[in-house]
Amino acid sequence: MKGLKVSLKDAQRTKEILHANGLMADCKAIKEGSFLIFPVKTAANAKKLVKNSEVVEKKFEKIEKSKTLRGILEKKLTKNELDMLKTSFDVVGTIAILEVEKEMEKKEKVLAESLLKINPRIKTVLKKEGGHGGEFRVQRMRFLAGDDTRETIHRENGIQLKINVETVYFSSRLSTERKRIAELVKPNEKVLVMFSGAGPYVCVIAKKTNAKDVVGVEINPEGHRYAVENLLLNKINNARLYLGDVKEIIPKLNEKFDRILMPLPKSAEDFLDTALSASKKGTIVHFYDFLEEKDIPQKAVEKIESACKRNKMKCKILHYVKCGQNAPRNYRVCVDFEVE
Numbered sequence: 497m498k499g500l501k502v503s504l505k506d507a508q509r510t511k512e513i514l515h516a517n518g519l520m521a522d523c524k525a526i527k528e529g530s531f532l533i534f535p536v537k538t539a540a541n542a543k544k545l546v547k548n549s550e551v552v553e554k555k556f557e558k559i560e561k562s563k564t565l566r567g568i569l570e571k572k573l574t575k576n577e578l579d580m581l582k583t584s585f586d587v588v589g590t591i592a593i594l595e596v597e598k599e600m601e602k603k604e605k606v607l608a609e610s611l612l613k614i615n616p617r618i619k620t621v622l623k624k625e626g627g628h629g630g631e632f633r634v635q636r637m638r639f640l641a642g643d644d645t646r647e648t649i650h651r652e653n654g655i656q657l658k659i660n661v662e663t664v665y666f667s668s669r670l671s672t673e674r675k676r677i678a679e680l681v682k683p684n685e686k687v688l689v690m691f692s693g694a695g696p697y698v699c700v701i702a703k704k705t706n707a708k709d710v711v712g713v714e715i716n717p718e719g720h721r722y723a724v725e726n727l728l729l730n731k732i733n734n735a736r737l738y739l740g741d742v743k744e745i746i747p748k749l750n751e752k753f754d755r756i757l758m759p760l761p762k763s764a765e766d767f768l769d770t771a772l773s774a775s776k777k778g779t780i781v782h783f784y785d786f787l788e789e790k791d792i793p794q795k796a797v798e799k800i801e802s803a804c805k806r807n808k809m810k811c812k813i814l815h816y817v818k819c820g821q822n823a824p825r826n827y828r829v830c831v832d833f834e835v836e
């Protein structure tokens with residue numbers, strides 16, 4: 497059977513892409529050194545969707561039908577419905593958040609209950625109602641099955657995060673990106689996390705690096721409240737959190753930072769002047785943006801360069817990564833640059 501071989505660091509993202517496109521076969525993945533090989537239904541399509549992957553021939557072990565979502569659903573859905581089924585869902589702690597396509601809406605309860613059966617870790621199934629919106633970038637959810645709650649404790653990168661998935665922004669898909677940033681942090685750095693939400697970046701950096709001081713600023717009072725709780729939950733004492741608009745808090749702080757994170761891709765551009773005001777020579781800024789494939793990374797670089805020009809500063813673009821997909825052919829991109 498054909499398999500798709502990717503490095504371990506790309507495994508989570510690959511798994512999400514294969515599931516979202518209905519390409520994962522019902523077999524167990526195989527670990528080979530620092531690579532993971534996923535069983536795939538159509539190797540050519542899978543390879544096209546996953547960058548830096550290789551198609552290999554392998555013998556995969558079958559997963560018992562009663563333990564796969566498709567296996568359970570075989571008895572509950574028609575052949576046509578099964579063919580349409582693309583099981584895209586995120587897991588945050590004990591909550592699964594489903595995206596259900598229009599044609600499958602009448603089967604969403606069956607889908608949700610089947611999810612509870614195959615994964616004992618999942619206690620609640622919710623459904624996304626629309627995209628992220630408003631200043632707080634939150635998303636409405638509808639209860640489908642299990643325990644009717646929106647609050648859970650999520651584990652990633654060696655930290656725990658208590659979150660309400662409806663009142664605070666959080667994406668479990670960004671764990672690899674948080675790890676990437678944490679791995680760049682050098683001992684004794686002073687790090688500013690703008691738009692810190694419930695504190696995932698703050699907690700991972702404060703807990704997993706030797707940063708001296710990590711500062712988070714968040715405007716959503718619920719997000720800030722969870723972030724404060726998460727510092728306690730993770731026994732973190734090298735971080736400070738502020739509730740309010742970064743445009744008001746940062747000038748008041750009047751501090752300079754070694755590293756600044758700007759994880760608000762929808763409008764980070766509007767906050768570049770504020771980030772630059774807290775920068776000094778050598779500060780590294782991680783600027784997030786949503787870009788069409790054809791504009792990566794130029795459109796973000798133009799925004800950065802024009803902000804630097806406005807502020808009579810110079811910068812050097814270091815690197816960029818695609819760290820998520822927002823819509824078909826529209827990606828979340830992070831451009832890392834250094835202030836000179």
Ligand SMILES: C[S@@+](CC[C@H](N)C(=O)[O-])C[C@H]1O[C@@H](n2cnc3c(N)ncnc32)[C@H](O)[C@@H]1O
Pocket residue numbers: 631632633665666667670690691692693694695696697713714715716719740741742743759760761
């Ligand atoms: C995309 S979310 C990222 C949250 C968090 N960093 C994470 O990765 O889970 C952006 C966050 O920025 C916050 N936000 C939006 N405008 C803000 C502002 N002017 N000042 C501070 N926070 C803001 C929102 O409430 C939201 O929590």
